[in-house]
Amino acid sequence: MITVTAIETGKAVMKKAQQAGRSGRGAIGRKIDIFRDRRWTDPLPILCFLIEHPEGRFLVDTGDTWRNSVPGYLPRWNPFFTREVSIKVAPQEEVGPRLAAMNIDPARDIAAVILTHFHHDHTGGLDHFPHNRIIAPREGYGFYSGFKGQLLGCLPQRWPIWFKPELVDMDGPPVGPFPASHPITRDGRILLVPTPGHAKGHASVVVRAGDITYFLAGDATYTQANLLADEVDGVTYNPAISLTTLRAIKAFAAQEPTVLLPAHDPDGLVRLRERRVLA
Numbered sequence: 001m002i003t004v005t006a007i008e009t010g011k012a013v014m015k016k017a018q019q020a021g022r023s024g025r026g027a028i029g030r031k032i033d034i035f036r037d038r039r040w041t042d043p044l045p046i047l048c049f050l051i052e053h054p055e056g057r058f059l060v061d062t063g064d065t066w067r068n069s070v071p072g073y074l075p076r077w078n079p080f081f082t083r084e085v086s087i088k089v090a091p092q093e094e095v096g097p098r099l100a101a102m103n104i105d106p107a108r109d110i111a112a113v114i115l116t117h118f119h120h121d122h123t124g125g126l127d128h129f130p131h132n133r134i135i136a137p138r139e140g141y142g143f144y145s146g147f148k149g150q151l152l153g154c155l156p157q158r159w160p161i162w163f164k165p166e167l168v169d170m171d172g173p174p175v176g177p178f179p180a181s182h183p184i185t186r187d188g189r190i191l192l193v194p195t196p197g198h199a200k201g202h203a204s205v206v207v208r209a210g211d212i213t214y215f216l217a218g219d220a221t222y223t224q225a226n227l228l229a230d231e232v233d234g235v236t237y238n239p240a241i242s243l244t245t246l247r248a249i250k251a252f253a254a255q256e257p258t259v260l261l262p263a264h265d266p267d268g269l270v271r272l273r274e275r276r277v278l279a
């Protein structure tokens with residue numbers, strides 16, 4: 001029996017031009033559009049996902065932290081952090097207290113934490129996992145762990161000083177339309193596939209739970225509606241690469257019944273509850 005549970009760790013509000021950029025716009029133009037945009041999304045959930053598997057419990061992403069709103073936590077020289085996105089997390093909404101409320105002790109009960117990518121709203125809860133195995137894509141870690149990360153939505157200066165993730169390469173066999181993969185469990189039912197575009201080295205987590213497959217997309221797409229409309233986000237470093245990723249996810253879902261679960265899609269919670277697959 002393999003199950004997936006969503007854990008909400010607060011809310012994020014972003015510019016609409018971040019959620020979906022204008023088609024034909026390049027990576028830089030999309031950033032300019034975000035700064036100019038006056039339209040904001042509704043508050044969106046910041047989701048982590050708990051996978052229960054015979055080999056253990058796996059947590060995908062760690063959400064953000066209440067400290068995001070402490071003056072000085074975000075670097076002021078980069079207005080993207082402070083002006084273009086709004087993160088609201090109460091202390092008890094962090095992933096650690098959320099797990100505790102489910103009677104789950106990270107040190108005892110979580111086999112591994114898996115990061116899809118290194119943006120701050122996915123790494124902010126790392127502090128709750130000092131004793132855990134943490135798995136992350138090597139390409140993203142290499143790219144974002146230095147100063148470049150602070151320019152591009154990451155806060156490596158806030159990562160716990162013990163943070164030394166187990167870095168993985170996409171050196172496993174192709175999976176459907178994805179050219180490579182990386183197995184997480186011995187039975188191959190949890191695996192990573194490359195979904196670049198939103199961030200370098202971005203990975204999604206595939207969970208094959210018997211008659212249904214869960215696709216934990218991280219930020220490869222913000223919502224299922226964005227995916228279906230081929231809408232590439234404003235964050236992308238390369239719209240063509242992002243579009244290839246969106247089409248690969250759709251091709252994957254055409255091959256097996258798949259519930260799409262991005263990290264910020266409010267409708268994902270309903271799809272998960274009702275096991276509603278991407279048609």
Ligand SMILES: [Zn+2]
Binds near residue numbers: 117119
């Ligand atoms: Zn992201």
